[in-house]
Amino acid sequence: MKIIVWIIVVTVGVALLVGKSRKHRKENEKKNSIYESSHLEETNLIKTTAYSDNLMNKYEQLRELKKQGENKEAIKLALQLVEETEAENEQLSWGVAPAPYRELAILYRKEKDPTAELLILERYFSQTLAPGQSKYTLMDRYLKLSEKEGHQIPEHISLVFLNLRNGKN
Numbered sequence: 001m002k003i004i005v006w007i008i009v010v011t012v013g014v015a016l017l018v019g020k021s022r023k024h025r026k027e028n029e030k031k032n033s034i035y036e037s038s039h040l041e042e043t044n045l046i047k048t049t050a051y052s053d054n055l056m057n058k059y060e061q062l063r064e065l066k067k068q069g070e071n072k073e074a075i076k077l078a079l080q081l082v083e084e085t086e087a088e089n090e091q092l093s094w095g096v097a098p099a100p101y102r103e104l105a106i107l108y109r110k111e112k113d114p115t116a117e118l119l120i121l122e123r124y125f126s127q128t129l130a131p132g133q134s135k136y137t138l139m140d141r142y143l144k145l146s147e148k149e150g151h152q153i154p155e156h157i158s159l160v161f162l163n164l165r166n167g168k169n
C-alpha cells in the first residue's frame with residue numbers, strides 16, 4: 001500500500017513539475033518574442049536614423065556644390081538622391097519626396113537644359129507622390145515649361161494633373 005501511495009505522490013509531483021515547466025517555457029517564449037520584436041524595432045530605428053543622417057549629409061553636400069557653382073557634380077548627387085527616394089518608396093510605399101526632383105529641375109534650368117528639366121519632372125509625376133504641397137509647385141513649373149518649349153504632355157502625366165486638381169493624390 002505504501003508503495004502505491006508513494007507512486008501516486010511521485011506521479012502527481014512529476015505532473016505538477018511538467019505543468020510548471022510548460023507554463024514557464026510559454027512565459028519565456030512570450031518574453032523572447034517581445035524582446036525580439038523590440039530589438040527589431042530598435043534596429044529599424046537605428047537604420048532609419050542612419051539613413052536620415054546620410055540623407056541630410058547628402059543634402060548639405062548638394063547645397064555646398066550649388067553654392068560653389070559645381071552644377072555638374074550637384075546634378076550627379078541629386079540624381080543619387082532621386083534614386084534613393086525611389087528605392088525608399090518601393091520599400092515603404094510612402095510616396096517619393098519632391099525635394100531631389102525640384103533640386104534637379106533647378107540645376108537643369110541653370111544649365112539651360114529644358115529637356116532634362118521636363119524629363120526629371122515627368123519622372124517625378126510618374127511616381128507615387130508623397131503628401132504635401134510641393135507637388136503643386138512642381139506641376140505649375142512643368143506646365144509653364146511645357147508651354148514655353150511647345151512640349152506635348154504625356155497622357156499619364158495629364159491624368160496625374162487632373163487627379164491633383166480634383167484633390168486626389
